Amino acid sequence: MKIFHDILLPQIGEILAEQGLDNLPWERMLGNAREASQGDLALPCFPFAKMAKKAPDAIATILAAAISERVTSTAANTLFAEALGEVNAVGGYLNFKADPTWLAKMVLSANSNPETAGTLPTTGEKVLIEHTSANPNGPFHVGRARNAILGDTIVRLNRLAGHEVRAEYYVDDMGKQVAILAWAMENLSKDKVNAILEGAGRQSIDGGSNNWDGKADHERVSWYQAANVLKEQDSSIDQEVGEMVRLSEEGEEKVLEAFDAAFQPVLDGMLETLGRLGIAFDAFTKESKFVIDGSVAEVMDRLQASPLRGVAENGAQYLELESKGISGKSTKFFFQRGDGSSLYATRDISYHEWKWTQCDSLVNILGEDHKLQSKQVAIALEEIGSKAPLVVFYSFIKLPDGKMSTRRGNVVYMDDLLEEAKAQAFAVVSEIRGNELDNETMQSIAEAVGCSAVRFNIIKVAPDKGFTFRWEEALSFEGGSAPFIMYSHTRACSILRKLDSKGIDAANLLSAFDLASFDLSASPQSMVDLLRRLALHPDALADSVENNRPHQFANHLLNLAINYNTFYRDCHIVQDGEVNVLYLAISEAARHCIRRGCEGLGIIPLTQM
RNA sequence: GGGCGUGUAGCAUAGUUGGAUAAUGCACUGGCCUCCUAAGCCAGGGAUCGCGGGUUCAAAUCCUGCUGCGCCCGCCA
Structure with a gap:
């Protein structure tokens, strides 16, 4: 504290x-x-x-x-x-x-303004956070979700912590993955795609259990998968794709345009899914940008000046990183192919240099498979006099029967998960409140509850911990879940509704509130515990942001909800027609903190559920 | 072979730079809706913190060896 x-x-x-x-x-x-x-x-x-x-x-x-x-x-x-x-x-x-009275004084004054309650003072620090950046070759699946949810939560928490944040998506608009998609869109008909997938024992376009017809990411992924199947059988396709890749890396306009046309609808579909989770970006930066503007070529020149530079037999260039603590089968970091073209990592170096011109601090969210590469890029950046970014790594989400893969079609799509979450949430609301609320209201509650639950389920565990996706956990609506936190918030809101229904103006009561006229020495323990938790709120936010560990804040918010529920039980705000303004003030402080905390985690703070 | 990460009740997890009786949810046992929403609250049982050494007044936490699991060691992205 x-x-x-x-x-x-x-x-x-x-x-x-x-x-x-x-x-x-x-x-x-x-x-x-x-x-x-x-x-x-x-x-x-x-x-x-x-x-x-x-x-x-x-x-x-x-x-x-x-x-x-x-x-x-x-x-x-x-x-x-x-x-x-x-x-x-x-x-x-x-x-x-x-001292409880002092605690109350601190907590109430810090949280009296709904605008600033539960936040930290503005710092003016510009933070650029790059996350998700998934290759636009198919629908968003749960395996990719950890990056997006982790990244977006870090974005949101940084904003609550007073930083000026820019969320970026780095669009892979060149290279093999998009090339395969572009090739498939150009060369394969729908019938052919179906025939290929059926022949390979895969699910065909029409054979899906869920109906996402018309959503381009779901449609085009079949083309991508079919092309991958064909590629195994026919090496001439590999060559064609290879040629497209080469041209894209040279910044060939026509090819890049074809790539664009192939992936953009897929990306839009993915963003639609992300939007449902409350995830949005401030900027999209295309990988090709740095090839076209020449900065990649320039970076390669500068890397050549490094004393670590080595040249392979065919002219390919690398940095020898053994002296930098890299070990394993290969300690070489290649930044230029034998034909003089760049590699993904090289372009990433250019991207980082550019990102540094946009911000004071730089955060990347990456899967643990990028650890080595990220270290290599960091060393290379320092070699050319730039700075390494801060990287948050996370462990992959697995399915009970193994790793997810778009290419192999072993996935749980986020769209399906969200639909299922919504359906289950709807079942709960309609059971509890079916006779009070209309269908439309229950639908919107179910949407908020379902999406929030999915987010929270993923964000509450430490990033470096392995995570196995299980439906029953993803859809948990009980203690330790987003709905639990949301429920505390609706309770606080229901008090205001009750006051309103009695014609009592809460704002008036609060503006006339004077802590000095209350004796807190005989207050229920649960009230003091809630004050204590609220006093820890800024600490929890600051620590979570500083360490880039959103699960810590998620945990704090859960504790805050628990404390609020106990307070709610013990400290009735309206009793025998009388309003206890002290309790009301504390309840409001808690409500603001829970609400802002929910926003920070991307949970939707409903007023009723 | 080498590197990085991880192993905490039946299950899933928390445990900021070492500190008191290891915390939470699910599941399990029992109790609470004439009272601001029971998606809630209260009580209870359940843990040799992967295994062995070491450092310390004090170790889940730090060091070391072993072991299970994950990821990586491409002129792929």
Whole structure:
């Protein structure tokens, strides 16, 4: 709890100095207490034992007494005295508990303005976040979803943290994958595609279990898959595709246009799916841009000047990275082919240099399969005097029976998952509220609940942890899920509806609210726990953004929802026709934080469900 | 062969730079809707934190060896 920490730290420092115990790096030891019942911050006194020649428990007791003394005797420390509710020594720990009234004061003033509640002050820092950037060769599947959801959540959280964010999609508009798609669109008829896929024992265009007719990503992926099948059988296709790839890498306009025409409808279809998840981009940058404007050629020239440069027999060029800590079968990083053309990674280097001209800090979201490549690109960037980006890696999403692959057709499509999630959510709403709400309202609730649940299910686990997709988990609507958090929010909203129905103006009550007229000493524990959680809200946001670990914030929001639910049970805002304005103010602070927190995670904060 | 990551109750996960009785959800047992939405709340059972060493007053956390799983080691993207 930073606000509390900042007040305590200098005071504790002075007391430790008085006791001659300040030659340890004790600042780092002052941390959040494990058990909320024991305090908000704790200082373990074990390290002092040796130098003080006293038992840790005795030291803690002495320090506790010194602090109590300081609180009562020093008039200058009013803020300290106001903030510190209780100090005690237990089992060698010195525990500090924040004063509930002070907590309330801090939390309520920080969250009284709905515009700024639950956010951090504007920093002006420009952050460019590149994520998703999936090859536009087929519908968005759940395996790709982790990148998009992780990336978009980092985008959203950075915005909440006051940064100026730009979300970019790097469009692979050249190279083999699009070339195969373009070749297929040009050379294969629908009948032929069907015949090829059936012959290979694959699902044909019309054989799908779900109906996504007319959605180009779903249609064209069959062409892509059929071309891949053909390529195995007929090497002349490989050559044709190879020629297209070569021309695209030379920036040949006609070929790039054909590629564009082939993939753009697919990309649009993918973006439609992403849009349903609340994922959008500020900019699309095409890979070909850097070939056409000559920056790739320039980068290759500069790389040639590196002392690490080597040349293969056929003239291909590479950097020898053994001295940079790269090991394995090959330590060579090729940046130019024998024919002088560039490689994907080389173009990525150009892209990064350009990205640096657009921002102060740079974040990439990449699958763990890109770890080596990313390291190579980072070294190469430093070789040419540029800077490496910050990269967030994630582990792949697998299906219970293996890895997903668009090429092989072993996938769960996001469109299908979202439909299923919506259907299941609809079943729940209509069961609970079928006799209160009209169909249209329930449909929109189901859409929000379904999509939010899918997002949360993926974002709540640490990126570097392996993830196996299971339907029953993806569609969980109970504790530990997005609907659980959303439900807390609707509860807070329902209170406002209740006040409104009684003709009570909540805004009026709140503007006249004076904390000083309330005695918080006998407040329910659940209320204090909620205040404590709200006081941790900015810390959770800041930490999550700083470490690029959105699951930490997801976890915090879950805890906030739990605390709110308990508060809701214990602290009735309307009781016997009377409004408890303190409770109302706290409920509103929590509502704002939950709402903004939901936005940060891409969960839709419904007002009723 | 080498590198990177991961292994926490039956299952899925949390555990910021080492700190108190390892937290949460699902599942399991029992209780709570004349009361702001029960998609909720309360109580209970369930863990040799992969295995062995080491560092420390203190290790799920740090070091080391082993082991299971994942990813990578293309003049592919």
